[in-house]
Amino acid sequence: xxxxxxxxxxxxxxxxxxxxxxxxxxxxxxxxxxxxxxxxxxxxxxxxxxxxxxxxxxxxxxxxxxxxxxxxxxxxxxxxxxxxxxxxxxxxxxxxxxxxxxxxxxxxxxxxxxxxxxxxxxxxxxxxxxxxxxxxxxxxxxxxxxxxxxxxxxxxxxxxxxxxxxxxxxxxxxxxxxxxxxxxxxxxxxxxxxxxxxxxxxxxxxxxxxxxxxxxxxxxxxxxxxxxxxxxxxxxxxxxxxxxxxxxxxxxxxxxxxxxxxxxxxxxxxxxxxxxxxxxxxxxxxxxxxxxxxxxxxxxxxxxxxxxxxxxxxxx
Amino acid sequence: xxxxxxxxxxxxxxxxxxxxxxxxxxxxxxxxxxxxxxxxxxxxxxxxxxxxxxxxxxxxxxxxxxxxxxxxxxxxxxxxxxxxxxxxxxxxxxxxxxxxxxxxxxxxxxxxxxxxxxxxxxxxxxxxxxxxxxxxxxxxxxxxxxxxxxxxxxxxxxxxxxxxxxxxxxxxxxxxxxxxxxxxxxxxxxxxxxxxxxxxxxxxxxxxxxxxxxxxxxxxxxxxxxxxxxxxxxxxxxxxxxxxxxxxxxxxxxxxxxxxxxxxxxxxxxxxxxxxxxxxxxxxxxxxxxxxxxxxxxxxxxxxxxxxxxxxxxxxxxxxxxxxxxxxxxxxxxxxxxxxxxxxxxxxxxxxxxxxxxxxxxxxxxxxxxxxxxxxxxxxxxxxxxxxxxxxxxxxxxxxxxxxxxxxxxxxxxxxxxxxxxxxxxxxxxxxxxxxxxxxxxxxxxxxxxxxxxxxxxxxxxxxxxxxxxxxxxxxxxxxxxxxxxxxxxxxxxxxxxxxxxxxx
Numbered sequence: 001x002x003x004x005x006x007x008x009x010x011x012x013x014x015x016x017x018x019x020x021x022x023x024x025x026x027x028x029x030x031x032x033x034x035x036x037x038x039x040x041x042x043x044x045x046x047x048x049x050x051x052x053x054x055x056x057x058x059x060x061x062x063x064x065x066x067x068x069x070x071x072x073x074x075x076x077x078x079x080x081x082x083x084x085x086x087x088x089x090x091x092x093x094x095x096x097x098x099x100x101x102x103x104x105x106x107x108x109x110x111x112x113x114x115x116x117x118x119x120x121x122x123x124x125x126x127x128x129x130x131x132x133x134x135x136x137x138x139x140x141x142x143x144x145x146x147x148x149x150x151x152x153x154x155x156x157x158x159x160x161x162x163x164x165x166x167x168x169x170x171x172x173x174x175x176x177x178x179x180x181x182x183x184x185x186x187x188x189x190x191x192x193x194x195x196x197x198x199x200x201x202x203x204x205x206x207x208x209x210x211x212x213x214x215x216x217x218x219x220x221x222x223x224x225x226x227x228x229x230x231x232x233x234x235x236x237x238x239x240x241x242x243x244x245x246x247x248x249x250x251x252x253x254x255x256x257x258x259x260x261x262x263x264x265x266x267x268x269x270x271x272x273x274x275x276x277x278x279x280x281x282x283x284x285x286x287x288x289x290x291x292x293x294x295x296x297x298x299x300x301x302x303x304x305x306x307x308x309x310x311x312x313x314x315x316x
Numbered sequence: 317x318x319x320x321x322x323x324x325x326x327x328x329x330x331x332x333x334x335x336x337x338x339x340x341x342x343x344x345x346x347x348x349x350x351x352x353x354x355x356x357x358x359x360x361x362x363x364x365x366x367x368x369x370x371x372x373x374x375x376x377x378x379x380x381x382x383x384x385x386x387x388x389x390x391x392x393x394x395x396x397x398x399x400x401x402x403x404x405x406x407x408x409x410x411x412x413x414x415x416x417x418x419x420x421x422x423x424x425x426x427x428x429x430x431x432x433x434x435x436x437x438x439x440x441x442x443x444x445x446x447x448x449x450x451x452x453x454x455x456x457x458x459x460x461x462x463x464x465x466x467x468x469x470x471x472x473x474x475x476x477x478x479x480x481x482x483x484x485x486x487x488x489x490x491x492x493x494x495x496x497x498x499x500x501x502x503x504x505x506x507x508x509x510x511x512x513x514x515x516x517x518x519x520x521x522x523x524x525x526x527x528x529x530x531x532x533x534x535x536x537x538x539x540x541x542x543x544x545x546x547x548x549x550x551x552x553x554x555x556x557x558x559x560x561x562x563x564x565x566x567x568x569x570x571x572x573x574x575x576x577x578x579x580x581x582x583x584x585x586x587x588x589x590x591x592x593x594x595x596x597x598x599x600x601x602x603x604x605x606x607x608x609x610x611x612x613x614x615x616x617x618x619x620x621x622x623x624x625x626x627x628x629x630x631x632x633x634x635x636x637x638x639x640x641x642x643x644x645x646x647x648x649x650x651x652x653x654x655x656x657x658x659x660x661x662x663x664x665x666x667x668x669x670x671x672x673x674x675x676x677x678x679x680x681x682x683x684x685x686x687x688x689x690x691x692x693x694x695x696x697x698x699x700x701x702x703x704x705x706x707x708x709x710x711x712x713x714x715x716x717x718x719x720x721x722x723x724x725x726x727x728x729x730x731x732x733x734x735x736x737x738x739x740x741x742x743x744x745x746x747x748x749x750x751x752x753x754x755x756x757x758x759x760x761x762x763x764x765x766x767x768x769x770x771x772x773x774x775x776x777x778x779x780x781x782x783x784x785x786x787x788x789x790x791x792x793x794x795x796x797x798x799x800x801x802x803x804x805x806x807x808x809x810x811x812x813x814x815x816x817x818x819x820x821x
Binding site: 032039060062063064065068069072073090098099101103144145147152153154158176178179181184185187188189192194195206208210237249279281282283315 | 372455456457458459487500501502503504505506507514515517583585634638639640641642644651654656659660661663664724725726765769772773775
């Protein structure tokens with residue numbers, strides 16, 4: 001019965017795609033429905049299908065522990081299967097370290113970095129802090145008096161706060177970081193004047209910044225970002241640049257040819273108009289980086305993250 | 317244009333035949349996924365998001381809203397009939413609702429849940445239309461200290477769910493609190509009580525625990541009792557519909573539940589469960605026949621169900637006015653908005669009024685549709701209970717297992733479900749109430765995080781906990797909730813209390 005259903009599904013997919021040879025993919029989103037990784041996986045799904053790069057794409061959610069549960073499951077069960085992909089990102093790099101995960105990103109085959117989001121540092125409109133210099137000054141006089149509202153401990157937001165303190169010459173272990181679970185709780189705390197500064201992905205704050213209820217005092221990009229009216233951290237005198245990137249990886253133990261075929265499919269997807277349209281509507285920056293360049297960058301990110309997590313005191 | 321003109325325009329959008337159709341699809345799907353434990357509205361909306369990409373924005377958002385309201389409603393059906401809460405917000409409904417169903421009053425229980433949900437949805441949606449900016453200001457004035465006070469109030473009043481023995485109730489509560497400690501601590505990122513098992517890093521899932529304790533535990537104790545020596549389930553006794561007494565006992569809990577649920581739903585860290593807990597204990601305090609609580613009091617279904625649906629509408633307040641998603645479903649709806657290039661937030665009401673008001677009007681339409689769809693279904697639903705017991709419980713077991721696997725395809729999760737099921741059986745066997753375990757698991761981590769946030773922000777100064785009028789009022793209420801009944805009971809042996817309840821009319 002099951003085989004029959006599969007056959008039907010396959011037949012259906014062929015008719016839809018018009019090509020019997022398009023690869024079928026199964027993408028794991030190692031997070032609950034609704035989050036960034038889930039949305040990335042589902043966007044990949046719709047673009048691969050719409051562009052007829054793949055006949056049938058399935059998304060499965062395996063939530064938990066910053067993606068490390070999904071990653072561990074993927075590394076074990078997908079071994080050698082070129083049809084399986086996993087979505088992941090920078091948060092995973094930190095989670096692997098803080099959770100002492102037995103499986104890390106070297107146990108999968110990274111294909112490409114797809115999108116990225118820069119971190120924005122904001123204060124309520126009524127705050128006396130007007131610029132990065134003001135914040136650094138307050139931080140230097142009493143690090144504990146600056147409470148930072150952001151996502152979970154050890155995540156990108158926390159790491160960025162630690163990096164800013166370190167670059168400003170303040171002991172990163174003194175950072176008074178208040179972790180909020182997702183779903184806008186941090187934003188509510190910032191709007192309600194509960195914390196001194198807020199730090200999170202720019203998209204989380206965008207509409208508030210435009211409405212004038214929040215003031216952005218810096219963005220974590222290397223150079224000015226189009227459409228964002230704010231200095232970079234570097235321009236504000238703090239030498240920090242970081243992006244919360246998302247990537248797609250393939251199974252461990254696949255051949256070079258299989259890896260090349262997947263990379264080609266991903267490249268075709270990234271170059272398509274449908275993908276670019278999706279990025280525009282979702283407000284994701286295109287930070288496509290593939291092949292060895294991505295692998296080198298990944299190693300660099302892992303090393304830097306490990307160092308800062310040790311500085312903050314989250315990893316021994 | 318004033319609000320009512322805008323709302324009228326909204327109705328023009330919502331009542332277009334195609335949009336009515338989307339609303340119908342939405343509420344039907346929503347009710348279906350609400351009935352299935354584990355598959356929540358969040359997953360459904362996520363699955364439909366790519367499909368709706370091709371629809372127009374108004375149509376797809378209307379469908380999402382229908383799913384959301386439908387899901388909130390559907391959860392009550394399985395809670396009442398099968399004692400299997402599909403989501404955490406309908407746990408309280410199971411307490412009284414299932415007792416009613418066993419006594420042949422499943423019809424009135426389902427009816428009061430359906431009509432209560434409708435009334436609450438109606439009032440709360442109007443609240444969303446008319447006073448959203450005020451409510452959001454109130455919700456934002458809640459900082460960690462105020463949330464902590466709210467949790468204390470919930471803890472104090474939740475003893476209403478303890479049953480007859482306070483000691484047993486507290487034991488069960490602490491069991492839940494201990495389970496709540498499992499997993500990665502949000503503030504420090506360190507794992508607690510995970511014993512190196514990665515599956516435990518995210519803690520114990522509330523629905524897994526609830527389904528295990530309620531459904532599996534009950535199935536086990538029925539199986540252990542062999543020939544049904546305990547009470548017999550009567551599918552229908554008396555009318556399937558609500559009688560005059562049911563109505564007069566329901567309408568005030570509906571209104572009170574709405575008033576409690578709506579603002580709590582609007583709070584970013586509130587959560588629908590808190591509203592249902594508070595509503596349940598308020599109803600128990602005010603009931604004319606408090607002794608009926610625990611044995612199928614209709615007020616205990618009417619109030620929490622209204623609170624549950626009102627908080628669903630409350631969730632849309634921060635979503636539409638601030639772009640703040642406070643539940644998983646709201647987060648996906650936010651993604652839905654963005655898919656169409658709409659940015660919910662302070663500017664949405666100004667830049668896209670036709671969509672916002674179309675959505676609000678369609679919520680009202682969806683709410684009405686739910687009532688029309690579900691009332692005639694009640695007669696059919698209660699027949700479930702006339703299924704022979706061994707089949708019914710086998711069905712519940714399959715249902716509960718499928719739901720858990722559907723939500724998280726992991727064998728470890730399934731193992732936890734069974735282990736907690738055995739725990740539920742043992743608790744039942746020795747007369748411990750099970751609701752406080754779930755309550756502890758929900759409230760414990762919330763209270764802990766808020767307390768630690770409050771103290772971290774104040775750098776260790778504990779006076780921050782009583783630093784605002786809201787926090788003080790909530791704490792005073794919490795103290796009253798414990799002390800006043802004690803004093804009254806000591807002085808008049810409960811007479812004053814029942815008099816107070818009588819005076820309420």
